[in-house]
Amino acid sequence: MDVRLVVGLGNPGERYRRTRHNAGFMVVDALAARSGAGHGREEADAWQVDARVGGEDVLLVKPLTFMNRSGLAVDALLAARGGSPADVVAVLDDAALELGELRIRPRGSHGGHNGLRSLIETMGTDDFPRVRVGIRKGELPDDLAGYVLSDFPEEDVLVVQEVIGLAADAVDCLLREGVGPAMNRFNGPQKG
Numbered sequence: 001m002d003v004r005l006v007v008g009l010g011n012p013g014e015r016y017r018r019t020r021h022n023a024g025f026m027v028v029d030a031l032a033a034r035s036g037a038g039h040g041r042e043e044a045d046a047w048q049v050d051a052r053v054g055g056e057d058v059l060l061v062k063p064l065t066f067m068n069r070s071g072l073a074v075d076a077l078l079a080a081r082g083g084s085p086a087d088v089v090a091v092l093d094d095a096a097l098e099l100g101e102l103r104i105r106p107r108g109s110h111g112g113h114n115g116l117r118s119l120i121e122t123m124g125t126d127d128f129p130r131v132r133v134g135i136r137k138g139e140l141p142d143d144l145a146g147y148v149l150s151d152f153p154e155e156d157v158l159v160v161q162e163v164i165g166l167a168a169d170a171v172d173c174l175l176r177e178g179v180g181p182a183m184n185r186f187n188g189p190q191k192g
Contacts, residue, residue: 003050004058005083006031006171007074009092009115011149012047012064020135021067021148023093023164024115027133028060030168044080045073054175067115071122078123085123089174090130091167092116095148097134099156100163102170102186104131106179129179131186133167 008028016022031053032040037060040049047062059081063073074088092115097103107127110117120126137156141147152160166186174182 003081003083004056004087004089004175005061005074005077006053006058006089006091006175007061007063007070007119009067009070009090009113009119010062011067012062016149018151019149020095020152021093023133023135023160023167024091025062026160026164027091027131027167027171028062030164031171032060034168044076046077048077054172054177056175058175063115067118069118070115071118071120074119075122085125085128088119088123088128089171090116090119090128091171092130092132093135093148094132095136095140095144097132097136099134099137099159101134101188102131102163102167103134104170104174104179104183104187105129106183129174131167131170131174131182133163 008024010022010025032049032051035051035053037049037051040047045065047064049060051058051060063070065073092113106129109126110120170182170186173185
């Protein structure tokens with residue numbers, strides 16, 4: 001397979017567009033806009049568009065299967081293109097990280113994230129890089145599902161835009177230079 005899949009995790013539809021859980025979709029949208037990729041298309045249960053990121057040809061992907069079934073769309077795309085899980089870069093929200101923090105990892109567990117769990121279960125491995133985008137501000141409420149499915153508050157919009165841009169930079173760096181350099185440069189709190 002000559003094209004990597006940059007997969008943003010989120011939920012489809014206007015209702016979820018600005019929610020914390022859609023940080024992955026937001027990063028993919030930012031990468032598409034930066035690369036001038038156009039409007040994309042809906043195929044195989046995913047919005048997708050060909051783009052050039054980090055000096056590589058990539059397929060930017062937003063699964064339209066809802067978060068808990070994200071792996072189904074990604075697995076279908078890999079099968080259709082003859083790819084493997086090593087071709088995937090996952091981008092997702094992380095409620096364990098403070099808003100403004102990024103964490104890049106070469107592999108690992110799902111950490112309770114249902115979209116990542118679906119990718120790992122469907123592909124049969126956790127051996128693919130991921131870019132986690134912090135979405136927490138202060139203490140997490142008891143209703144975690146309600147929290148991640150709520151919109152970012154208005155006062156955080158500028159910080160969110162900044163961290164989405166930094167996460168897009170991190171994906172670019174990961175593709176251009178590899179996971180190690182991207183981890184060194186972007187893991188932890190981001191200074192604007």
